[in-house]
Structure formats: C-alpha cells, structure tokens
Amino acid sequence: MCGRFELHSAFEIIARLFGLSGGFFAMPKGFNIAPGQDIALIVNEGGQNRLALCRWGFVPSWCKELSDGYKMINARAETVAEKPSFREAFGHQRCLVVADGFYEWKNEGGKKRPFYIHRRDGMPFGMAGLFNRWTSPEGEQVCTSTIITTGANETLRPIHDRMPVIMPADKVDLWLDPSVHGTEKLLPVLRPCPDDELELYEVTAKVNSPKNDSPENIERIIR
Numbered sequence: 410m411c412g413r414f415e416l417h418s419a420f421e422i423i424a425r426l427f428g429l430s431g432g433f434f435a436m437p438k439g440f441n442i443a444p445g446q447d448i449a450l451i452v453n454e455g456g457q458n459r460l461a462l463c464r465w466g467f468v469p470s471w472c473k474e475l476s477d478g479y480k481m482i483n484a485r486a487e488t489v490a491e492k493p494s495f496r497e498a499f500g501h502q503r504c505l506v507v508a509d510g511f512y513e514w515k516n517e518g519g520k521k522r523p524f525y526i527h528r529r530d531g532m533p534f535g536m537a538g539l540f541n542r543w544t545s546p547e548g549e550q551v552c553t554s555t556i557i558t559t560g561a562n563e564t565l566r567p568i569h570d571r572m573p574v575i576m577p578a579d580k581v582d583l584w585l586d587p588s589v590h591g592t593e594k595l596l597p598v599l600r601p602c603p604d605d606e607l608e609l610y611e612v613t614a615k616v617n618s619p620k621n622d623s624p625e626n627i628e629r630i631i632r
Contacts, residue, residue, distance in 0.1 A: 410483045411536065411556045411573040413616070414511035415440045415525075415627060416449065418533040423449075423460070423507055426533065427581065430457040436507070437462065440626040443619035444482040450554060451505040451535055453585035461504075461540075467555035468543040469494045475545065478553050484539060486559040486574060486599035490592045495555070498539040500590045505535030505576055506556050510627060512616055513609075515568045523616045524568050525627050526609040537574035537584060537599060562601035564609060575602040 416438050423429065423436070429451070436449040442465070450461045466478025481494060489495045510527030528534055537557040544550050561572045576584055580598045583589060611630045615621040 410558055410569075410571050411511055411513075412444065412482060413619070414442050414506075414508045414536075414573075416442065416508050416533070417624075418509055423533060427451050427458055427505070427507075427535065429459055431459050434460040436460065439622050440624055441512075441616055441619050441622045444479055446619075448554065449507045450538065450540060450552075451507060451585065452502075452540070453587060458581075458585060460507075461552065463504075463540050463552040463554040465506075465556075466553055467494070467498075467539060467541060468551070468553040469541065470543060472543070473546060475543070475551060475553075481555050483558045483571075484555045486537075486557050486596070489539070489557055489599070490596060495539055498541050499595070501587055502540050503584055503587070503595075504538045504540050504554065505581065505585065506538040506554065506573075507533060508536055509533045511536075511573060512612070512626075513565065513569045513572075521617075523612050523614060524609045525612045525616075525629075526565065526572075526607055527627075528606060529608045535576045535581065537576050557599060559599055559601055562607070563604040564607050565601075568609065572601060574599045575606075577602070 437447045448465045450463045467481040468478045514521040540554040557574045558571045616626045
C-alpha cells in the first residue's frame with residue numbers, strides 16, 4: 410500500500426518535468442503527507458497538463474460522508490478497472506499524484522521500522538491515481554483521490570509486498586489522456602517500476618506520526 414509520502418521539490422521542477430501549462434501553482438508540500446490532507450495532482454484538461462488540488466481519500470459519488478475516503482486511499486491495480494468504487498474514474502478521471510518519495514514500514518518482531526523510498530536520481534515522480542469530484546448532501550463539491558498500487562519490485566519486497574505505481578515518463582501522456590478508455594492500453598502500465606530506479610533506507614520513527622513534518626523525516630539512519 411501507500412499510506413504516507415512526501416513532496417518538497419519546487420514548482421518549477423515539477424512544471425518542467427511534466428510539461429505543465431498555466432502559471433505558478435501553490436502546491437501543498439510536506440515531509441509527512443497523510444490521508445485526509447490536500448495533495449497535488451496532475452490532470453489533463455483541454456489537452457493540457459495542469460496541477461490541481463485534491464483531498465487524499467477517494468469518495469465515490471454514492472457515499473454520504475467525506476470520511477469514507479479514509480477507506481479508499483489506495484486502489485489495487487489488479488481490480489481498479491472492475492471495482493464499482495473506481496470503475497468510472499478509471500475510464501475518465503485518471504491523474505498523477507506528485508511526490509519526491511514515500512514511506513513504508515517493515516514489521517520485525519511486532520515492531521515497525523520506517524523506510525524512505527525515492528528515485529536514485531533524486532527527481533520527483535508521478536504516482537498513478539484516480540480522482541472524483543464528490544458532492545456532499547449539502548451540495549458542497551470536494552475533489553477526492555486515490556493512489557493505485559501494484560505488487561512490490563525486488564527493491565521493496567523485503568519491506569512490503571505492495572508499492573505505488575510510479576508512472577514511466579513515456580506513459581504519462583497515455584495515462585492522463587481522458588479520451589483513452591480501453592483497459593488493454595491502460596492496465597499494462599500499472600506495473601512495478603524497474604528495480605534499479607529506486608533506493609530505500611531506514612529513517613526516524615518520528616515519521617510514524619503525521620504531526621511530525623520535518624526534513625529530518627527523510628534523513629538516513631546509520632545503524
């Protein structure tokens with residue numbers, strides 16, 4: 410799964426990397442981003458990629474409570490095209506969740522050790538996601554989102570059996586294009602990234618609490 414990530418890169422780097430249109434966007438950044446918080450998404454509207462603000466935690470249109478999103482912070486690549494909660498968004502409302510890295514915990518003897526995972530080249534990346542503009546019973550509209558996960562690659566498997574889908578650069582346009590609907594084109598991109606693209610290392614247990622939002626969270630622990 411993916412239950413916590415971080416984003417610290419400057420807007421200019423994100424804009425250049427993903428070919429964003431429009432002016433400056435005040436991205437929600439943090440070193441300990443958790444479900445329920447606002448996150449930065451890349452969406453394609455009118456044939457152009459742009460950044461959007463969205464709440465992490467997908468809420469289908471039929472749900473009555475925004476808190477239902479905590480149950481759907483992730484969608485499994487194996488079932489995302491078929492599951493009623495995500496099926497419509499998979500066809501029309503795909504996005505990328507912008508991140509510099511994410512956290513995962515290794516369970517050892519009943520204790521969980523946090524690890525930080527990021528690209529070896531230090532660049533930010535887009536995690537495959539879906540979004541839905543949910544309307545509350547009172548008529549308030551809220552953008553909600555989920556991160557798609559797949560089986561872990563060899564780098565992450567010693568830590569966890571799942572990982573977010575990190576979108577390859579040559580598949581970004583395909584994934585974001587709202588005119589593409591066929592599962593035969595979309596499902597093959599939802600796979601683990603190559604083993605050698607990522608690096609992981611242990612970090613402070615302070616990251617266990619979302620209240621601790623500091624650059625210290627991504628500093629390597631030497632044992």
